[in-house]
Amino acid sequence: MNIILFGPPGVGKGTQAGNIVKDFYLYKISTGDLLRDEIKKNTDLSKKIKSKIDQGLLVPDDIISDLIIKILSKKKYFNRLIFDGYPRNLNQAKNLDLLVKKYNQKISCVLGLNADKECINKRILGRLVCTKCGLTFNKYFNPPPKKKYDCNLKYLKTRSDDNENTIKKRFEEYTKKTLPILDYYADQRILHKIDGMKKINQVYKEICDIIASLET
Ligand code: AMP
Numbered sequence: 001m002n003i004i005l006f007g008p009p010g011v012g013k014g015t016q017a018g019n020i021v022k023d024f025y026l027y028k029i030s031t032g033d034l035l036r037d038e039i040k041k042n043t044d045l046s047k048k049i050k051s052k053i054d055q056g057l058l059v060p061d062d063i064i065s066d067l068i069i070k071i072l073s074k075k076k077y078f079n080r081l082i083f084d085g086y087p088r089n090l091n092q093a094k095n096l097d098l099l100v101k102k103y104n105q106k107i108s109c110v111l112g113l114n115a116d117k118e119c120i121n122k123r124i125l126g127r128l129v130c131t132k133c134g135l136t137f138n139k140y141f142n143p144p145p146k147k148k149y150d151c152n153l154k155y156l157k158t159r160s161d162d163n164e165n166t167i168k169k170r171f172e173e174y175t176k177k178t179l180p181i182l183d184y185y186a187d188q189r190i191l192h193k194i195d196g197m198k199k200i201n202q203v204y205k206e207i208c209d210i211i212a213s214l215e216t
Contacts, residue, residue: 001080003082003083004109004111007114008115009170009174012113014084014085016200018136020082020207021082030085033084036053061089064086065092068099072099087181089178093184109192109210109211111192115195115196116197119197126141129157142200144156194210
């Protein structure tokens with residue numbers, strides 16, 4: 001099965017995706033992470049991507065499509081993907097439908113998380129990401145262990161786009177461009193709405209129940 005984790009920035013998609021990959025035989029594909037990896041290469045493309053991310057704007061669809069094709073065409077990932085932060089607009093959603101068909105796969109469900117703006121702001125401003133393994137913690141809601149997790153605490157950093165100004169723009173982009181996709185998936189009858197304001201383990205329990213109910 002392929003699953004889409006949908007929701008505003010900071011709602012907890014990355015955290016829940018991390019939980020899901022641990023318990024189910026799935027691979028997390030975060031377009032945000034793929035773009036940040038691209039930035040590290042320091043090419044002309046990196047500069048273009050960084051500029052969009054730092055302004056809180058969406059990166060152009062053709063760049064995203066190239067990244068997704070590389071993933072969907074890999075045998076290892078066949079029907080075993082959990083998309084985090086993709087698709088981000090209707091064009092990407094329609095393109096994904098074409099691509100999954102082309103590669104003989106399908107989207108089994110869309111898990112639509114939601115939370116109010118105040119909660120999202122707090123989650124984003126408290127976010128700490130491991131620059132080595134990608135694991136996400138939160139200063140307020142999900143603090144990292146005092147001594148060590150799998151990696152060393154020195155790898156935990158705040159993302160450069162997790163600041164008040166960029167959050168505002170990212171939220172605007174989400175409302176204007178990303179949110180309308182929900183109707184697209186509701187029409188396909190694969191949307192499951194989840195209250196992302198609940199505690200991490202409560203949200204995860206709901207997610208597990210939905211995944212368990214899916215036909216594989
Ligand atoms: P995220 O890590 O999902 O919060 O994404 C961080 C930033 O990367 C976003 O604010 C966008 O600038 C960019 N981004 C991530 N995924 C996409 C996507 N599917 N389409 C366009 N831009 C994206």
